[in-house]
Amino acid sequence: MTAFQTHSEEFSLTEATVPNGRTALVTGSAGGIGRAVALRLAAAGYDVTINYSRSKERAEATLKELRQHPGRHQAVQGDVSDDAAVRELARVAAGASGTLDILVNNAGTTSETPPDDLDGIDLADWDRVFQVNVRGLVQVTRACAPALRAAGGSVVNVASIVGLRPGPQPLAYAASKAAVVSLTKTLSRVLAPRVRVNAVAPGWIAGEWMERTLGDNYDRLMERRARMTPLSRNVTLEDVAESVYALAVSHSFVTGEVLVIDGGYTATT
Numbered sequence: 001m002t003a004f005q006t007h008s009e010e011f012s013l014t015e016a017t018v019p020n021g022r023t024a025l026v027t028g029s030a031g032g033i034g035r036a037v038a039l040r041l042a043a044a045g046y047d048v049t050i051n052y053s054r055s056k057e058r059a060e061a062t063l064k065e066l067r068q069h070p071g072r073h074q075a076v077q078g079d080v081s082d083d084a085a086v087r088e089l090a091r092v093a094a095g096a097s098g099t100l101d102i103l104v105n106n107a108g109t110t111s112e113t114p115p116d117d118l119d120g121i122d123l124a125d126w127d128r129v130f131q132v133n134v135r136g137l138v139q140v141t142r143a144c145a146p147a148l149r150a151a152g153g154s155v156v157n158v159a160s161i162v163g164l165r166p167g168p169q170p171l172a173y174a175a176s177k178a179a180v181v182s183l184t185k186t187l188s189r190v191l192a193p194r195v196r197v198n199a200v201a202p203g204w205i206a207g208e209w210m211e212r213t214l215g216d217n218y219d220r221l222m223e224r225r226a227r228m229t230p231l232s233r234n235v236t237l238e239d240v241a242e243s244v245y246a247l248a249v250s251h252s253f254v255t256g257e258v259l260v261i262d263g264g265y266t267a268t269t
Contacts, residue, residue: 003175005068006107017260018030019051020045020046020047020071020072021047021095021097021120021267022045022046022047022049022102023046023047023048023093023097023099023100023101023102023147023151024041024046024048024049024101024102024103024104024248025037025048025049025051025052025089025090025093025097025100025102025103025104025140025144026038026048026049026104026106027051027080027089027105027106027107027136027140028051028052028053028080028102028106028107028108028195029051029052029059029062029104029106030049030050030052030055030056030058030059030075030111031055031058031062031176032207032208033106033158033237033240034050034051034064034104034106034107034203034239035058035062035237036237036238036240036241037068037104037106037240037241037244038050038062039041039062039065039066039069039241039244040241040242040244040245041072041102041104041245041248042066042069042071043069043265044245044249045069045070046070046071046101046102047071047072047073047074047095048066048071048073048074049061049073049074049075049089049092049093050062050072050073050074050075050076050189051076051077051078051080051089051107051266052075052076052077053077053078053079053107056077059075059077060075061108062075062090063075064261072095073119074092075090076093077239079132080107080136080137080140080255081128081131081132081134081135081136081139083143085141086136086139086143086174087143089140089143090140090143090144092149093144094144094147095146098146098147099147099148099150099151099153099207100144100147100148100150100151100153101148101154102153102154102155102156102248102249103141103144103153103154103155103156104142104155104156104157104158104244104248105137105140105141105155105156105157105158106138106158107132107133107136107137107140107179108133108158108176108251109128109129109133110129110130110169110170110172110173111125111126111129111171111172111173112125113125113171113172114170115167115168115169115170115171115174118171120180120253125172125216126172129170129172129173129176130172130176130179133173133176133177133179133180134176134179134180134183135163136264137157137159137180137183137267138183138231139230140212141155141187141191141197145191145195147196148191148195149191149194149195152194152195153194153195153196154195154196154197154247154248155187155191155195155196155197156197156198156199156200156247156248157180157183157184157197157198157199157200157243158180158199158200158202158240158244159177159180159181159199159200159201159258160173160174160177160180160201160202161201161202161203161260161262161265161266162174162177163176163177163178163179163181163201164178164181164201164256164258164260164266165266166213168213169213176199176246177201178197181199181201181211181258182198183262184197184198184199184256184257184258185256188255189256189257192255196251196252196254196255197255197256197259198247198251198254198255198256198257198258198259200240200243200244200247200258200259200261201255201258201260201262202235202239202240202260202261202262203225203229203234203235203261203262203263203266204222204225204234204235204262205234205236205237205240205261205266206234206235206236207221207262210222222234225265228266228269229262229263229264229265230264230265230267231263232263233263234263235261235262235263239261240261243261247259250267
């Protein structure tokens with residue numbers, strides 16, 4: 001059954017709700033990287049559509065933050081692995097103009113299986129990770145392609161350094177992010193020359209995602225990671241958001257690239 005709901009109640013065209021004319025869609029943006037990216041785009045003058053699957057309260061809180069910036073912002077509920085919901089999401093995000101300037105494929109999930117537990121892999125979990133992280137990315141990009149082409153837009157996918165090299169993440173998650181890296185390169189050719197497609201590959205981001213991954217070892221391992229990083233700290237959500245924005249907006253002759261955001265850790269260890 002298709003799950004779809006939009007939070008775009010009727011309102012007058014006040015300064016805070018007049019459309020800016022530039023549109024962006026960020027999937028999986030109730031919190032974390034998606035929220036940070038959405039806020040960065042809103043601050044830059046984009047009308048931002050955020051998307052969430054289950055985190056309604058967090059999405060509404062993020063939407064409230066977005067509406068502190070001028071523009072018409074909205075939150076749309078929908079599972080990116082559901083193609084019908086995705087097509088409706090793309091339609092709503094493009095709006096009356098039928099164009100989309102920026103798509104950020106951020107929606108993602110992971111498995112609870114420990115990274116080295118090959119025998120313990122739950123194949124249902126494996127399938128769900130790939131449905132969201134890989135199939136979801138393809139479905140969203142495909143649905144948004146006409147609007148992106150009409151705008152001469154840009155796609156930024158959120159990968160991970162574990163898609164480039166081994167790390168302390170479940171096998172399903174790491175493999176799905178390797179697929180994101182591959183799809184970024186392939187889609188940059190498929191959507192050329194009108195649409196650029198790039199990806200970011202963050203390192204260990206300080207906050208709740210790594211807290212869940214590292215558990216009781218979070219503080220110790222994050223401190224060690226920062227010591228081993230040339231720039232002497234771990235990645236922040238704001239670091240990732242700024243890099244996504246730069247790839248989407250500033251680098252007009254860059255496509256098919258994966259930008260590693262880890263302060264030089266991967267390059268030097």
